Amino acid sequence: MRKMKENIFIDLDDGSTHHRLQVVIPKNKTPASLTYGCSFEVEGVLIKNPSSKLELVAENINVCGPCVVQDGYPFAPRKTYHPDYVRQHLHIRPRTVTFSSLLRLRDKMSSAVRNRFFEENFVEINTPVLSSNDCEGAGEVFAVRPDSNSLIKEMASHDHQSPMEAYFNNQTYLTVSGQLHLECMARALNKVYTLGPTFRAENSKSRLHLSEFYMIEAEQAFIDNTEDLLNVIEKTISTVVKQLLDESGDELKHYRKVTSASNDNDPVNLIKVPYEVISYQKACDVLKKENSFKNPIIRGKPLTKEHELFLVKYNGQKPIFVVDWPKHLKPFYTKAKFNDDSMVSAVDLLCPNVGELCGGSVREDDYDSLKEKLSFVGLEDKLDWYLELRKFGNVSTAGFGIGFERFLQVVLDVQNIKDTIPFPRWPHNCKM
Amino acid sequence: MRKMKENIFIDLDDGSTHHRLQVVIPKNKTPASLTYGCSFEVEGVLIKNPSSKLELVAENINVCGPCVVQDGYPFAPRKTYHPDYVRQHLHIRPRTVTFSSLLRLRDKMSSAVRNRFFEENFVEINTPVLSSNDCEGAGEVFAVRPDSNSLIKEMASHDHQSPMEAYFNNQTYLTVSGQLHLECMARALNKVYTLGPTFRAENSKSRLHLSEFYMIEAEQAFIDNTEDLLNVIEKTISTVVKQLLDESGDELKHYRKVTSASNDNDPVNLIKVPYEVISYQKACDVLKKENSFKNPIIRGKPLTKEHELFLVKYNGQKPIFVVDWPKHLKPFYTKAKFNDDSMVSAVDLLCPNVGELCGGSVREDDYDSLKEKLSFVGLEDKLDWYLELRKFGNVSTAGFGIGFERFLQVVLDVQNIKDTIPFPRWPHNCKM
Incomplete structure (x- = not known):
């Protein structure tokens, strides 16, 4: 006024x-x-x-x-207000210029994702939020029970059953990934994807973590090597970003002008394919030469956020794939490399602002190898259905997951992931 | 072969x-x-x-x-196998002719829903799964906690804090509806919707209930009367069904030929607008005349499933809106009728096979009336943010929710709701 x-x-x-x-x-x-x-x-x-x-x-x-x-x-x-202040008023926040733009851009980006998969004949599968397994056995899961004690009593099969098990007859968790369910679907429908909520019970206050976030996950049959997988990933990301820039470039520019701190993270870099590819071992060589890190790289150990962001900077703030990981750094379902079984066909895609944006792999499709790996991690009983997928009419599959909010962080250059989602949930914060 | x-x-x-x-x-x-x-x-x-x-x-x-x-x-x-048998093999089920068709049709129907909202400039909002309120205080909610006891110990603010509260500082539930969150968004973005998972901790084995299901919910600003709301609802449903029939009519026909028991539930009836409208009182008059019910209708009480299905049959197996409900049968957020405050501007849409498919209402937008209603149901403190939406730059809004799986049941004439979702969850069943 x-x-x-x-x-x-x-x-x-x-x-x-x-x-x-x-x-x-x-x-x-x-x-x-x-x-x-x-x-x-x-x-x-x-x-x-x-x-x-x-x-x-x-x-x-x-x-x-x-x-x-x-x-x-x-x-x-x-x-003007700092995002930390605006975020304290979640119910009024959507009325601010910046956050209403974010919400429209988020809507447009999820449309672009769905559009891309539709064009390529992927079928959207709503993988379940409630799950009896915790995927990678990583442990950082939420468990679920009815709020009503009388319902629990009514449904318990015996007096000593845990209230956490009474409703479903087993412990039930909030999903950490729809991948295993998608692998089951890819064997029927060929190409499948999901874009839905995912959960982590971590005590992390970082600008890159939420307790509830969205994941784009896709799985495709008849892929048995890393190269083809990289192709699908970079095609997905570049097509989505291109559609967003084409259709909402004006609003995106306006949003970034208000909020973005950096000038060197240009979303146009995400459109230019192919992306650079580096092996885990070569990445370690590069990182070994740098001595500014809080935690120096140790060969055979995971990359830290600092290492990831350095590799992106080293690549001119452009996306870079890290491939050919040591087996022990990746989950049980990852397939060994054809010519070296100490290595697996896994990939991380590193991007400006967030580091890891996407992780993917060719999946172990050999019944005996998978059985051995499952028994090694103690999941042979729980994941008998997953193993059985390899027993009947099996095909090779590969897939990947992209954190949807991190994707927004990269494209819109948002500092804090809590400012990319309508109602952020993080430790000690679940307002409204 | x-x-x-x-x-x-x-x-x-x-x-x-x-x-x-x-x-x-x-x-x-x-x-x-x-x-x-x-x-x-x-x-x-x-x-x-x-x-x-x-x-x-x-x-x-x-x-x-x-x-x-x-x-x-x-x-x-x-x-050929009975769906109850097929459902026992969830990981192989997608490979059957019938269920792979269902999955493709489900994908096409959710695309049609998103398309309809896109055409009308609705913004998709991912309302949160984790919520600190249980919406209508109905009680049938799941509560959430980290699975790890050491994490709970680490995060508790004091020794006697309940493990259910340690992570977020308050009891946290799985959402039963995104409506209240959408009302907040409609005041910033005008037209908003969500299509996401919703939860009920009920001990129901009925063919119409799931513990985890999907809801289409929409909220629109500047609607203050039932008529305009009915218009939006029937336009949404008819447009979605028309797109599905236009684009997947062949597969839909094939699916129904295999599975459908009835001949009189024709999806074309969903395309013909306007739908019939009847008041709650007139509906009771109709039901009073029928004496075949297990439980006869009592004026002033809710309609049972039997009553709902009878009204649909009475209307020639076509959708029928029931409007003008007694205040005590609808939740606190429903707005009183302009000319009679014992009645509220609420609507149920009844359809073949499932009865209630959709419920909606004009929302109470008067600060003082809402405050009184909230304090009556004991939610004044918990929903202070919801009340405050009426304090600053308020507008009238109305909205509705459609159970997505029930929508599939109506259009595809599916007997059991468990056969409309990739991985059904119901009491004592959370496989995979």
Whole structure:
């Protein structure tokens, strides 16, 4: 709202775009309750102003919902706020210029993801949120039980059954990945994907972790080597980013102008394929030469965030695939390399701002090898169905997972992952 | 597989369609492991056979994954199985003709839903799965905690804190609805929707209930009356069904031919708008006249499933809206009718096979009325943020929720809801 001599100028936001419509109201027609933050209906004449922008010259204006900032509205006109402050007001946050843009861009990016998979004849599968297995046995899972003690009592099969097991007859967790379920589906439908919520019970306050986040996961039959897998991954990411830039480039530019700190993370780099490829061993060679790390690289150990971001910088802030990992650094379902069974056909894709954006692998499709690996990690009983997929009408498959919020962090250059999701959940924070 | 004198005929299923490709192989070129249920690669010449259908005359054939039915494969050739049996083999189920069709149709229907909302400028919002409130206080919720006791100990703020509260600082539940979160978003973005997982901790074994299911929920600003809401609902449903019939009519017909028991539930009825509308009171008049019910209708009480299905039958197996409900039968957030505050602006849409498919209402947008209702149900503190939406820049909103699996049950005429979702979860059943 800007008050001039005779007229008042208002920026009207109807939620559909980052552009505001300027409304001009003669001072004497302005109701007192027409203030910053209010909602109103307006009738008038749409004209082009001298700088040839559309504006609305108001004739009738009616305030539907006033907003008295002094009554506790968390934002005041002409002020900018740190995202940490804005995030404390989750229910009002969507009304800010920046976050409403984020929500529209998030919607557009998930459309682009679905579109890409649709074009390639992938079938969307809603993998379950409730699961009786914790995928990689990594342990950082949430467990689930009915809230009602009387229901638990009613459903327990015997007196000493744990309340965590009464409802489903076994411990039930929130999913950490839909991969194993997708592997089952790929054997029936060939190409499948999911884009849904995923959970981690970690005590991490980092700018890259959420307790509830979204994952894009895809699985495709008849892929038995890393090269073909890299192809699918870079095609997916580049196509999605291209569609987003084509359809929402203007809003994206506007969003980044307001929020982005860096200049060297350009989303156009994600469109240029093929991406660079480096082996884990060569990556270690590169990292060994650098002595600025808090934790120096140790060959045979995982890369830290610092190492990942260095490799991206080393590659000119462009995406880089790290391939051919030592077996012990990757999960049981990863297939050994054809010519060296100490190595597996796994890949991490590293990107600016976040480091690891995507992880994928060719899956172990040999019944006996998988059986041995499952028994080694103690999952032979729990994952008998998974092993059985290799017993009947088996095919090779490969797949990958992309953290959807991290993807947004890369493309929009968002510092904190909590600012890429409508209602972030993290340790000690589950508001609303 | 059909063995003739000189050739073997195989139905090849590559997962992309309900049509099978017939492959013809000379007997002497047929590997022994080429059996029912196996996977294979084949090279050959595509020809039109005498009945002008495409078939592949095989030159080379290679079995990638054999299938020895006697080793425990749950299905045998040329047999049909009851869905209850098929469902016991969730990881193999997608390979059956019927269920792979279901999965493709489910994918197409969720695309149609997203498409409809996209066309109308709705923004998709991922409402949270983890929530600190249980929406309507209905009680049938799952609660969540980290599986690791050491993590709980590490994160507890004091020694006597419940393990259910240590991670987030408060009890945390699996969502039963994203509606309240969408109301917050509609006040920023105008039109919003979600299509995501929802949970109920009920001990129900009915053919219409799941512990984990998907809901389509939408909320739109500037709607303050039932009529406009009905319009949005019937437009949504009819457009989605029309797209599905246009794009997948052939597969849908094929699916229903195999599975459907009834002839009078025709999906074309869902396309014909406007739907019939009846008030709760008039519905009771109709039901009063019928004396075949197990439980007769009592005026002022909810409709039972039996009553719902009768009203649909009474309406010629076509969808019917029931409007103008007594206040005490609907949740606190429902707005009173303008001319009669014992009634609320709520609606149930009843459909063949399932009864209630969709529920919606105009939301209470008056600060003082909502405050009174919240304090009456004891949610004033927990839902302070929800009340505050009415304090600053308020607008009227209305919205609705459609059970996605029930929607599939109506359109595809599926008897049991467990056969509409890839991995069903229900009491005592959370396999895989």
